[in-house]
Amino acid sequence: MPSPAEPEIAVRRGPIHVAAPRRPRRYGLWNGIPADIRRLWTCVVATICGLAFAGTAVVSAAHLRMDAVDGIARETAPLLGSAWDIDASLSAADAVAASAFLSGSETPAQRAGFDADIRRAQSGTITAARATGSGAVSPECAQWRADSAAAAGSSTDAPPTNAPPTDAPPTDAGAALTTLSCQIPVYVGLIDEARANNRQRFPVGAAYLRRASSLMQSAILPAATTLTRTAELRQDTAYRRATRGGEIVLIAVGGAGAIVILLVVQLALARWTRRRLNPFLLAGTLLTAAALAWTLTAFAGERASLVRAGGYGPAAQLDLLRIRAFRAESDALHWRIAQGGTVSYDRDFLARRDEIEAQAAAEFSIPSSGEPSAGAPTAGNPSSIAALARDALSAGTTAIDPRSPAGADTARNAARVEASFAALETAVLDARARALTTFQSTVADARRRLAGLAVGSAVLFALAIASCGEGLRRRLADYR
Amino acid sequence: MTGAGRRARLWRGALGALCALALIVVVSGCATVGSGAAPVGAWAPLATATPDPGTTATPPGCDDSKPPIDDVPPPTSRQLAADPVLARIRKYGKLRVGVSRDALGFGSWNVLNHRFEGFDVDVARQIARAVFPASAAHIDDRIEYHPLSFAERVGAIQRGSVDLVASTMTITCARRTDVSFSAPYYVAYPTFLARRQIHSLDDLRGQTICVATGSTTAAKLARLRLTHPFIPITQVREELSDCLVDFQDLKVDVVAANDATLGGMRIEDATARLGPYEFPPVDDQGRTAAGVQPEWYGLGLNKDRADLTFRGFVNGVLERMRTDGTWLGLCREWSSYATSCVAGAPPPPSYLRRSR
Numbered sequence: 001m002p003s004p005a006e007p008e009i010a011v012r013r014g015p016i017h018v019a020a021p022r023r024p025r026r027y028g029l030w031n032g033i034p035a036d037i038r039r040l041w042t043c044v045v046a047t048i049c050g051l052a053f054a055g056t057a058v059v060s061a062a063h064l065r066m067d068a069v070d071g072i073a074r075e076t077a078p079l080l081g082s083a084w085d086i087d088a089s090l091s092a093a094d095a096v097a098a099s100a101f102l103s104g105s106e107t108p109a110q111r112a113g114f115d116a117d118i119r120r121a122q123s124g125t126i127t128a129a130r131a132t133g134s135g136a137v138s139p140e141c142a143q144w145r146a147d148s149a150a151a152a153g154s155s156t157d158a159p160p161t162n163a164p165p166t167d168a169p170p171t172d173a174g175a176a177l178t179t180l181s182c183q184i185p186v187y188v189g190l191i192d193e194a195r196a197n198n199r200q201r202f203p204v205g206a207a208y209l210r211r212a213s214s215l216m217q218s219a220i221l222p223a224a225t226t227l228t229r230t231a232e233l234r235q236d237t238a239y240r241r242a243t244r245g246g247e248i249v250l251i252a253v254g255g256a257g258a259i260v261i262l263l264v265v266q267l268a269l270a271r272w273t274r275r276r277l278n279p280f281l282l283a284g285t286l287l288t289a290a291a292l293a294w295t296l297t298a299f300a301g302e303r304a305s306l307v308r309a310g311g312y313g314p315a316a317q318l319d320l321l322r323i324r325a326f327r328a329e330s331d332a333l334h335w336r337i338a339q340g341g342t343v344s345y346d347r348d349f350l351a352r353r354d355e356i357e358a359q360a361a362a363e364f365s366i367p368s369s370g371e372p373s374a375g376a377p378t379a380g381n382p383s384s385i386a387a388l389a390r391d392a393l394s395a396g397t398t399a400i401d402p403r404s405p406a407g408a409d410t411a412r413n414a415a416r417v418e419a420s421f422a423a424l425e426t427a428v429l430d431a432r433a434r435a436l437t438t439f440q441s442t443v444a445d446a447r448r449r450l451a452g453l454a455v456g457s458a459v460l461f462a463l464a465i466a467s468c469g470e471g472l473r474r475r476l477a478d479y480r
Numbered sequence: 481m482t483g484a485g486r487r488a489r490l491w492r493g494a495l496g497a498l499c500a501l502a503l504i505v506v507v508s509g510c511a512t513v514g515s516g517a518a519p520v521g522a523w524a525p526l527a528t529a530t531p532d533p534g535t536t537a538t539p540p541g542c543d544d545s546k547p548p549i550d551d552v553p554p555p556t557s558r559q560l561a562a563d564p565v566l567a568r569i570r571k572y573g574k575l576r577v578g579v580s581r582d583a584l585g586f587g588s589w590n591v592l593n594h595r596f597e598g599f600d601v602d603v604a605r606q607i608a609r610a611v612f613p614a615s616a617a618h619i620d621d622r623i624e625y626h627p628l629s630f631a632e633r634v635g636a637i638q639r640g641s642v643d644l645v646a647s648t649m650t651i652t653c654a655r656r657t658d659v660s661f662s663a664p665y666y667v668a669y670p671t672f673l674a675r676r677q678i679h680s681l682d683d684l685r686g687q688t689i690c691v692a693t694g695s696t697t698a699a700k701l702a703r704l705r706l707t708h709p710f711i712p713i714t715q716v717r718e719e720l721s722d723c724l725v726d727f728q729d730l731k732v733d734v735v736a737a738n739d740a741t742l743g744g745m746r747i748e749d750a751t752a753r754l755g756p757y758e759f760p761p762v763d764d765q766g767r768t769a770a771g772v773q774p775e776w777y778g779l780g781l782n783k784d785r786a787d788l789t790f791r792g793f794v795n796g797v798l799e800r801m802r803t804d805g806t807w808l809g810l811c812r813e814w815s816s817y818a819t820s821c822v823a824g825a826p827p828p829p830s831y832l833r834r835s836r
Contacts, residue, residue, distance in 0.1 A: 104592045193728075202748040203581065203588035204728075207721035337589075338581070339627045402626070411594050 036272065037479050043265045044472045047281075048465055051288060054251075054258035055461030058295045061247035062454035065302060068242035069450060073443045076235040077312065079131040081436070083231040084319035086124040086180065087224040091326030093117035094216045095421070097191050098333035101198060101209050102414035118188055121224075125180045128227055132173050173230040179223035187212050187220060206337060213334055221327075235312060242446070243303045248296065255292035259285060262468065269475060280471030284464040291460035298453045305446040315435040317363050321356065321385070322428050325392060328352035329421040332396035336414055339402070346400045353393050360386045385427050392420040542653030545761040545769075547776055551663040553831040554796030555789045565782075565790040566611065569643055574624040575611055577604040578636050578645035578780070581627035582721035584744025585817025586648050589627070596625050599814040603665055603779070603798075604646040606806065610797045629718050631694030634658050637780050644794065645780030648741055650696045660787065661778035663795045663829035665807070668738035668775045670697045670759040673745055675733065678757045681708055690715040690723035690732040696775060697736045700759055706766030724748060738775055740824070744817050776826070799829055 033041070096114045100106040190212035197205030262285040270276050331349035338345065364386040399413040560566065569575055579596050580587030587598040605619050612622045626642050633649055636642045637659045648668070651661045672678040674687070681704070691698040693716050705711050715732050717723050723735045724745050735742065739754065746754045758772040779798075781791050801807040811821040 101591060104594060193725075197748065198591045200748075201590055201592055203584050204721045204724045204745070204748050205591065206589065207582060207719060207725045210719075211722070211725055339625070402624075 034479070037476065039268075039272070040472060040476050040479070043268065044469070044476075046261050047265050047284075047468045047472065050258040050261040051284070051461055051465045051468065054254040054288065055291070055458060055465070057250050057254040058291060058457045058461065059454050061251055062295065062298075062450060062457060064247060065242060065299065066447070066450045066454065068238055069302065069306075069443060069446045071238045072235070072242060072306075073440075073447065075131055076231065076238040077439070077443065079128060080228070080231040080235045080312065080316075082124040082127040082131070083224070083228040084316070084323070086121045086128065087221065087228050088319065088322045088326060089117040089120040089124065090184075090216065090220055090224055091323050091330060092425075093121065094213055095326050095330040095333060095418075097194070097209065097212065098330055098337060099414055099418045101194065101206070102333060102336055103411055104198075106195065114191070118184065121180070122184060125177060125184070128173075128231070129177050129181075132177070132230070173227055176223040176226040176230070179219055180227070183215060183220050183223070187215050190215065209337065210334075213330070232316075239306065239311065243306055248299055251292065251295055251299075255288065255295075258288055259292075262288065265468075265472075273475060273478065275475075278471040278475070280467045280474065282471075284466075284468035284471065287460050287464035287467060291457045291464070294460070295453060295457055298449050301449040302446040305442050305449060308442050308445075311442070312439055315432055315439055317359070318428050318432040318435055321359055321363075321389070322425065322432070324352050324356050324359070325389065325421055325424055325428070328356060328393065328396055329417060332399040332417050333414055335400045336410055336417075349396055349400055353396065356389055356393060360389045364389070385424070385431060388420070388424040388427050392417070392424045395420040539653050539657055542656070544652050545773060547774075547827050547830065548651050548661065548664060548778070549830040551795055551829045551831050552788055552792040554799065555792040559789050560793060563789040563793070565643075565787050566793065569611055574622055575604070575608045575644070576624045576626060576642045577601075577608070578626045578628040578633055578642040578647055579604065580647040580741075581629075582719055583648055583741045584748060585814045586740055586744065587646065588744070595620060596627075598817075599666070599810055600646040600648060600777075601625075602810045602813070603801070604644065606801055606810075607644065607646075607779070607794055607797050610793070629694070630692045630720070631718065633694070633780055637782055640782065643782075643790075647780075648738065648777055649780045650738070650775040651778040652696055654699075655780075658783070660781045660783040660791055662781060662791060663798050664776035664778050664826045665798050665801075666740065666777040666824050666826060668740040668777060668824065669772055670700060670737065670775060671739050671742060671755040671757060673727070673735040673737070673742040673752050673754055675751065675753065677753045678734065678755065680757055681711065683757070684712075684734065685710050687733040688712060688714040688731070689734045689736050690717060690726050691736050692716075692720040692723065693718055695720070695737060697738065697759075700762050700773075701736055703762045703764060703766045704759075704768070707768070708766070720745070727752070739820070740777070743820075747817060795829060795831075798826075802826060802828075 093114050096110055096117065100110040100114070103110070190208050194205045194208035194212060197203075197208060262281065266278060266281050266285070269278050269281065328349055331345045331352060335345035335349065395413075395416045399417050555563070579601055580598070581596075582588055583598060583600070585598055587596060587600040589595075590597050604623065608619050608623050609616045612619070615622045626636065628636055628642075628645065628647055630647075633645045633647055634655060637645055644662075648666075649655075649661075650668070651664060655661075672684075672689075678684065689701065689712060691701060691713060698713075698716065701711060701713055705713070715723065715726055717726070720735070720737055720741055723732065723737075726732045727735050728749060735745065739758070742754055746752050760771060761769040761773040763769075779794055781787060781794065798807075801810075807826070808821060811824065815821055
């Protein structure tokens with residue numbers, strides 16, 4: 001179709017002007033191309049660039065999402081699980097050591113439980129060190145201990161304290177791992193000394209146990225908690241990466257831009273060529289829309305999967321309940337050993353009791369005192385966990401009653417505390433296993449929703465580009 | 481409608497649809513979510529209380545180097561019948577006794593038979609038998625044991641959380657300003673536990689010493705440092721058994737206390753040597769005198785005037801034990817651990833009722 005912007009054609013067609021004013025000649029390949037063809041080429045470039053941009057955005061976002069979800073499945077969730085396990089295993093080991101002391105002669109089950117807890121904590125430390133990329137698993141502990149002692153100023157005329165000369169609780173994951181890898185063997189050594197002395201009825205055994213527990217409470221457990229907090233932050237970051245909105249906005253904007261370009265080109269072609277429809281361009285537009293719809297649907301589904309059932313929340317709540325329960329148990333048993341003393345095990349137990357009661361009321365529908373338990377305790381049932389928690393706390397409260405007599409009752413109280421907290425632990429572990437299974441299935445579901453998205457959308461966009469290119473090529477061919 | 485109008489409407493519709501799509505996407509799916517993990521609370525370290533060991537300065541005119549002379553005599557049966565303290569204890573049903581938890585041979589927890597045992601504990605059981613004669617066969621059911629560190633003893637008596645303390649508690653002039661004591665029931669001598677024998681204070685040069693907070697030995701060493709500044713104290717621990725842990729961990733070279741408690745520790749650590757140096761009398765200026773300074777163990781009691789009859793009652797039980805051979809029997813029972821039945825034998829009581 002002739003264009004009014006082209007002077008030579010206008011001169012030829014114009015009846016009056018024989019010679020139009022001569023424009024300065026412009027040289028160059030682009031200027032040598034007819035205007036219609038130039039416009040068509042502009043459409044080609046805009047269409048392909050728009051689609052390429054949108055396609056790249058979609059494929060990149062899909063890759064990033066997949067990486068984030070993979071990170072949750074393969075790195076942060078196992079790290080968080082390990083961190084909680086370290087915390088819980090160490091708390092359990094301390095409680096078992098106290099229980100064995102109170103029972104007089106350590107049973108094989110108690111020893112096996114203690115050894116298993118320590119092994120779990122140590123292997124968890126190695127796992128965490130690998131996951132965090134920390135090289136602090138086998139440091140020069142002797143040098144580290146010397147530095148710590150120097151930093152703590154445990155020298156001449158130190159103030160009276162029950163705590164051994166250890167450093168302050170670590171504040172980062174590397175330092176926490178160093179503390180764990182260096183101090184867990186020290187703790188085990190102190191417990192071994194306590195055992196050896198207890199077998200000979202030597203009261204210094206209780207002093208070794210006290211020192212071991214002090215080391216656990218003042219240095220090792222805070223380090224484990226630091227590690228858990230670090231793992232939680234990583235998990236949270238991974239979750240935010242896997243659900244962040246920036247990518248969705250980028251895809252929506254890029255996709256909308258591409259579709260607008262395609263619509264504009266379609267309309268322009270209809271206007272310029274008087275062909276109402278370019279089927280290839282329409283196919284490209286539909287392919288683009290399909291790719292966008294798939295991507296947005298997959299992202300929405302992935303996000304819904306990740307937040308379904310509270311994400312890691314239920315498992316974390318159970319982990320938190322576990323370590324609070326272990327600490328409460330340990331407090332009650334250590335109070336029973338000291339039966340008073342300067343270390344306020346009773347106050348700490350009461351603080352943990354309040355925390356557990358508040359958590360159980362909020363998360364596990366704990367019945368208020370005086371109400372009957374919600375049916376027979378069944379493993380993993382939330383109301384059962386609440387009832388078991390109440391039983392365990394009741395046993396602990398009895399154990400720290402200063403009016404309860406020493407003597408055989410001490411062993412009986414300890415046995416009751418141990419049994420009730422063991423029942424709670426069993427129920428919590430069962431519920432935790434199910435919560436973890438649910439969590440893993442949600443992550444797997446999220447991965448499944450993203451599976452093939454990057455490749456599939458790349459193929460769709462490639463087809464769209466090819467289709468649009470073909471449609472435009474045909475229009476260009478019309479001018480030849 | 482013209483073609484241009486239709487196109488404009490089409491454009492507006494397309495743009496509107498895109499905007500709506502973008503809005504839906506942003507509102508419904510863009511909000512990032514956290515992992516939902518429970519926030520880990522920071523573990524508060526276990527709180528420790530620093531007990532007040534009580535007065536440490538010797539009041540003027542009082543001499544710790546001489547045996548106590550103002551013991552309350554045993555009451556008459558009429559006085560006993562009217563004693564409110566005994567009535568209160570019997571009404572409560574239990575005698576509340578402060579004991580040591582780590583002095584092998586005097587007061588410690590036996591992990592195998594789940595009971596407190598030792599010479600001090602047996603003395604307390606004798607008192608309980610006298611308070612509850614009908615329950616003599618199961619006397620442990622009538623005793624509420626309160627394990628106390630050295631520094632906790634005075635505070636426990638003052639607060640009234642125990643009726644008496646039987647825990648290697650030396651009768652000193654300083655402590656008598658805060659609490660009261662029974663007649664002496666054992667005589668101990670402050671000395672050292674080390675890896676090699678200590679023959680004089682000069683042997684302490686370059687050594688690191690551990691003492692228990694609130695012990696008379698800690699106070700004596702502090703006074704000795706005034707005239708013997710080379711004597712170091714590197715560890716002050718809440719419990720004496722913590723000193724033994726430091727000793728076995730090679731963190732300290734010497735543990736200072738009375739021979740009664742250190743004797744039990746020597747059994748706990750076969751590599752340790754006890755004494756033979758024993759502390760001389762030391763005055764407030766750190767000046768030493770010739771000879772050795774005995775320390776008289778008494779049962780710690782409330783200083784209230786209302787408790788005077790109970791003090792006399794306790795003294796009566798102790799005197800009966802001393803004279804009827806019960807004391808010697810108990811001492812021999814524990815002599816393989818720590819007690820010395822010759823040097824540790826208490827002097828006859830010196831009753832002198834004072835108007836307080």
